[in-house]
Amino acid sequence: MHELSIASNLMDIVKQAVDGQNVSRVTTLRIVIGELSTVVPDCLAFAFEIMSKGTVAEGAHLDFEKKPLIGKCGDCGREFRIQDFVFHCPDCDSPRVEILSGKEFMLKSIECE
Numbered sequence: 001m002h003e004l005s006i007a008s009n010l011m012d013i014v015k016q017a018v019d020g021q022n023v024s025r026v027t028t029l030r031i032v033i034g035e036l037s038t039v040v041p042d043c044l045a046f047a048f049e050i051m052s053k054g055t056v057a058e059g060a061h062l063d064f065e066k067k068p069l070i071g072k073c074g075d076c077g078r079e080f081r082i083q084d085f086v087f088h089c090p091d092c093d094s095p096r097v098e099i100l101s102g103k104e105f106m107l108k109s110i111e112c113e
């Protein structure tokens with residue numbers, strides 16, 4: 001379960017972010033997660049809950065913003081939403097598809113009190 005190490009990384013980022021700031025507690029972490037990301041939000045939320053016990057981030061809510069999987073055709077240039085993992089251009093049926101977004105995983109913002 002790699003969510004544990006991700007939660008650990010998140011905690012490191014949060015600690016650095018609030019270090020020296022006048023923060024009593026972290027309320028929300030906004031996380032951008034691509035459709036193709038292998039991170040399972042529920043697992044991550046659970047792992048983070050464990051990791052954050054006794055820290056300023058204890059009880060913080062993880063807010064996931066899902067990013068759709070978008071591809072671009074390498075032949076005709078069309079950009080389209082990839083659904084059901086069909087990596088073919090809907091226009092020219094080319095298999096040369098470049099992924100523009102949908103793989104990302106990042107911490108977008110931290111809300112504190």
Ligand SMILES: [Zn+2]
Nearest residue numbers: 073076089092
């Ligand atoms: Zn195409």
